Amino acid sequence: MQDSSFHLSDREILDRIRQMPHAKASFKNLLRELGAHGDKREGLENALNGMVDKGLLVEYRSGHFVSASHSKDFIVGRLSVHRDGFGFVVPLQKVADIAGDIFIPPSSISPAMHGDRVLAQITFVKPDGKAEGTILKILNRAHATVVGEFRVRRRGNWVKPNDDRLQQWIYIPEGMELPAAPKSEDRIGTKSINVSSAEEMDGMIVNVELLEFPADGEDGVGRVIEILGQPGDFGIDVEIIIRKHHLPHQFPEEAIAQAQAIPAEIPAKEIARRKDFRELPIVTIDGETARDFDDAVFVERLPNGNWRLDVHIADVSHYVRPNSSIDKEALFRGTSVYFPDRAVPMLPHELSTGLCSLRPNEDRLVMSAELELDNAGDVVSQSFCRGIIRSAERMTYTSVHRILEGDAAERTIYAALIPHFENMRELALILNRKRTKRGSIDFDLPESLIEFDANGLMTGVARAARNIAHRIIEEFMLAANEAVAAHIAHANAPSLYRVHEIPDVKKVHDFEEIASQFGYTLAFGALPVKKFGVVDKRRDGRKVRRDIVMADERAVVTSRNYQKLIGKIEGKPEERILSYLMLRSLKQARYSNENQGHFALAADTYTHFTSPIRRYPDLMVHRVLGRLLDGESPGWTEEQMEEFGADCSFTERRAGEAERDLVEWKKVQFMMDRVGEDFDAMIISVTKFGLFVELEQLFIEGLIPIDTLPGDHFKFHDNARRMVGERSRREYAIGEKVRVVLYRVDAAAKSLQFGIWQPPQAGRKKKKR
Secondary structure, X not given: OOOOOOOOOHHHHHHHHHOOHHHEEEHHHHHHHHOOOOOHHHHHXXXXXXXHHOOOEEEEEOOEEEEOOOOOOEEEEEEEEOOOOOEEEEEOOOOOOOOOOEEEOHHHOOXXXXXXXXXXXXXXXOOOOOEEEEEEEEXXXXXXXXXXXXXXXXXXXXXXXXXXXXXXXXXXOOOOOOOOOOOOOOOOOOOOOOOOOOXXXXXXXXXXXXXXXXEOOEOEEEXXXXXXXXXXXXXXXXXXXXXXXXXXXXXXXXXXXXXXXXXXXOOHHHHHOXXXXXXXXXXXEEOOOOOOOOEEEXXXXXXXXXXXXXXXXXXXXXXXXXXXXXXXXXXXXXXXXXXXXXXXXXXXXXXXXXXXXXXXXXXXXXXXXXXXXXXXXXXXXXXXXXXXXXXXXXXXXXXXXXXXXXXXXXXXXXXXXXXXXXXXXXXXXXXXXXXXXXXXXXXXXXXXXXXXXXXXXXXXXXXXXXXXXXXXXXXXXXXXXXXXHHHHHHHOOOOOEEEEOOOOHHHHHHHHHXXXXXXXXXXXXXXXXXXXXXXXXXXXXXXXXXXXXXXOOOOOOOHHXXXXXXXXXXXXXXXXXXXXXXXXXXOOOEEEOXXXXXXXXXXXXXXXXXOOOOEHHHHHHXXXXXXXXXOOOOOOOHHHHHHHHHHHHHHHHHHHHHHHHHHHHHHHHHHHHHOOOEEEEEEEEEEOXXXXXXXXXXXXXXXXXXXXXXXXXXXXXXXXXXXXXXXXXXXXXXXXXXXXXXXXXXXXXXXXXXXXXXXXXXXXXXXXX
């Protein structure tokens, strides 16, 4: 936190440094330039340290700083380590003339660990912009704890990390093997396991607090803080993933006590100051297994022919006050995390599935967006208020879909609500047409759904259902989010926006090259390029000149280009692969205090308002909106909002990685007993070491190594992105359908290895399995 006597923002300090020669400055220079004398000196020092932590500045030696985006010698980023020992530094700030991540050879990584934020020195840059470097300094450790398997050995006790990117074992000194009793109840996981000796723990999964990090060839040292169970125990995979990704999962006792102390009855004084919607047939529409109901909706035709759309969102801000114990823990978590068989909630269940959840036939406090829309889907008028509702029904997507499809049984049960659902469908389709007209991208990629039996064991992977009811809620939530964002932006109040920037030109260029092989293009005109002349010196002493062609950053692509291509490939065999690759060419959406619009939605202004039970940014937006409704001044500065945005973007990525990691692990477990079986698959990526394929009915991915491709010696052709046989000229390309055999399941690496299926040769007996 900056000293109160120092008032320059990060951006102002950065602008001043960028004006200096080579965008470099010393602490002494800055003291003089900024007039930061006396008590302001500490404030400047804190500000600079904070900017180094954020990756805006690089402190390349003590007291000397350079703008991260201007440095060609140093870079700050996250270290991503491969299981084979090498790694990459993923820059926090884009660096001019550097393409992609910085390669770090195995010899240059120690003592850093996977996930650490590091300062790296760039040692070599190739003509195509790919760079190599070495780790100079660890700025922030990613792992205060490590989950792994406890091993009893003659020379002591050790823990082998579950994550194979953490390659050093952790030594457990005598007396540090048995954990202390937990301070707070684990409300989502397994019960505590009691053991009396280290020998009993051999082979068990434990969580370890690191006391000393591995360094200079020495092992790390830790103490066991949790015993999770045996590797094969039911649910142990979720427990491991929670700790591997450092997901906060135990609420502080103070937060639980706060939640339990909130009275269930709403005071009459609070009801009186709110708009009462309780007489309207408002409903929630969610999945069958949902328990936290954030949103409820109501639609009706107005006498003037326009539409009334009310979107009511749980008023979490009424119960969770800034800087309370619950609030601090919610910010720390950032989001709820959803696994196939359980969830790690952002809020204690007293709130998430209790007081805040819009359960049917119970009075609930809400923040309401009231929109009047014309028959083109344009907003004629809008207003926002604090309200109180009583949901008429807890509907599911399946039930609403059946009603709208004419299911007699469902229509009998919900006869009184049928006109409302029909109104919802009509308005949702109007809103969808409006979005399509302005260029909004609508990827309809299939999502995998893990299926379980009655005992909770995985039985298969299916395509998640998506119907008109999903579309209804999606369109209404988008409309509410846009309306709230526009209202806050017009008031010029510091807030959080959901931003999605235009795609990186190189990724667009890469996609165009692949799409052209299928006869398609994004059709935004000729792609501007920059040419660089490079002279290569051969071993025989000859010098050969060649041109490097790179995409020009000035190329402009719009969401409409993507939208039109989606329409062209709809229903075609190549739709799945091109949609997948288009999605990969886009940037990841994030939270920011700056309103930069949303590329994929073709929206000038967008935020997240509709899920405050499970997303902290939505809770912050509710608070901002609430202060505007009350006529109060903004409660937070732009810099505070910038920090909230960075924190929430990080926790969102962390949750997404954990959810994907578990699903992939479940898929690998499911395939363990299917070695030798053959499947229909599609090639989704071609690399120098093999083909990545996706099984068509199971949405499961794996690798076909290049040296296993049958019938020829194959080479990777980078320009064509194909694998080509040297003699036969047989080619394998992205999007091609192949029949594959599962050869190997690597449970430790959570990966699958396939081979190209070949029909049995005539006269040869099939090997018995």
